[in-house]
Amino acid sequence: xxxxxxxxxxxxxxxxxxxxxxxxxxxxxxxxxxxxxxxxxxxxxxxxxxxxxxxxxxxxxxxxxxxxxxxxxxxxxxxxxxxxxxxxxxxxxxxxxxxxxxxxxxxxxxxxxxxxxxxxxxxxxxxxxxxxxxxxxxxxxxxxxxxxxxxxxxxxxxxxxxxxxxxxxxxxxxxxxxxxxxxxxxxxxxxxxxxxxxxxxxxxxxxxxxxxxxxxxxxxxxxxxxxxxxxxxxxxxxxxxxxxxxxxxxxxxxxxxxxxxxxxxxxxxxxxxxxxxxxxxxxxxxxxxxxxxxxxxxxxxxxxxxxxxxxxxxxxxxxxxxxxxxxx
Ligand code: HEM
Numbered sequence: 001x002x003x004x005x006x007x008x009x010x011x012x013x014x015x016x017x018x019x020x021x022x023x024x025x026x027x028x029x030x031x032x033x034x035x036x037x038x039x040x041x042x043x044x045x046x047x048x049x050x051x052x053x054x055x056x057x058x059x060x061x062x063x064x065x066x067x068x069x070x071x072x073x074x075x076x077x078x079x080x081x082x083x084x085x086x087x088x089x090x091x092x093x094x095x096x097x098x099x100x101x102x103x104x105x106x107x108x109x110x111x112x113x114x115x116x117x118x119x120x121x122x123x124x125x126x127x128x129x130x131x132x133x134x135x136x137x138x139x140x141x142x143x144x145x146x147x148x149x150x151x152x153x154x155x156x157x158x159x160x161x162x163x164x165x166x167x168x169x170x171x172x173x174x175x176x177x178x179x180x181x182x183x184x185x186x187x188x189x190x191x192x193x194x195x196x197x198x199x200x201x202x203x204x205x206x207x208x209x210x211x212x213x214x215x216x217x218x219x220x221x222x223x224x225x226x227x228x229x230x231x232x233x234x235x236x237x238x239x240x241x242x243x244x245x246x247x248x249x250x251x252x253x254x255x256x257x258x259x260x261x262x263x264x265x266x267x268x269x270x271x272x273x274x275x276x277x278x279x280x281x282x283x284x285x286x287x288x289x290x291x292x293x294x295x296x297x298x299x300x301x302x303x304x305x306x307x308x309x310x311x312x313x314x315x316x317x318x319x320x321x322x323x324x325x326x327x328x
Pocket of ligand 1 (some may be wrong): 063099217
């Protein structure tokens with residue numbers, strides 16, 4: 001009897017160890033999220049950001065959740081994609097454009113475990129906005145209370161996010177996703193992608209300025225180097241002027257101080273005298289070459305002008321396709 005009970009207990013604990021953890025996600029039927037829980041989640045996120053200096057990958061995670069949105073799809077939530085937390089599910093997390101983002105979701109899991117009533121969609125967007133603010137960027141007027149997508153069937157089809165370089169046939173984008181994004185020029189492709197989200201030319205240029213933050217990796221997009229002198233584990237600057245070596249080495253940044261969110265992207269890409277280890281993708285350079293993007297790219301050499309436009313565009317991006325419940 002005793003042995004049978006012990007065996008049962010053992011089986012139960014083994015099962016508890018191996019079974020996937022199920023969180024009380026907020027669903028379309030829950031009515032509100034408590035401000036106290038949002039505040040708690042923010043405190044935890046801030047601690048993670050200060051320890052790991054992983055703001056850039058959080059910004060990319062949130063943007064890739066939002067950036068699937070198609071404003072022409074008028075059916076009910078969550079049909080049009082967007083900031084709905086669907087990026088945490090397979091197949092979306094395994095889309096080519098999302099390489100490396102599973103790690104970012106994993107870093108944020110403890111926040112969800114501690115505050116199960118806060119949706120993943122909110123946690124991803126909060127981690128991005130806090131990452132920017134703590135790195136010296138603008139304070140974004142964020143709204144919370146997003147309802148989560150609840151299963152993989154709510155994932156967006158692959159192909160809605162932008163390409164930085166042309167494919168083997170010389171074209172950017174393709175026929176996949178919810179609408180074709182294919183174009184011979186980088187600027188035309190960016191317009192197809194961002195206008196499909198409902199965002200305009202100014203937002204395209206402002207949001208591209210997020211590349212002032214972070215790196216591209218050889219083993220993710222394949223567009224960065226294994227490492228550069230700016231990312232080899234040596235000290236890099238933080239927003240408060242101090243320096244840190246607390247980051248995972250590797251990748252190519254767009255700017256020298258890649259853990260500071262400022263407007264240096266807009267003064268570095270066009271400067272031919274900048275260090276050759278810094279990244280200049282075709283989708284970055286086109287912002288100065290295109291007749292309508294150009295004036296904004298030049299205007300954002302002024303930091304205040306960039307921050308004002310960026311904060312507005314980031315807010316819009318963070319709410320694409322979202323369904324909100326009350327915060328109380
Ligand atoms: C305009 C079209 C865009 C293209 C073609 C593009 C492309 C890329 C690529 C290829 C990478 C490197 C990924 C890697 O290897 O890990 C990257 C990184 C990044 N992107 Fe973009 N991106 C675009 C727009 C945006 C927008 C709108 C945002 C945010 C508002 C953003 C934020 C970032 C950040 C923060 C990183 C660095 C991530 C890290 O350090 O882990 N990007 N982007």
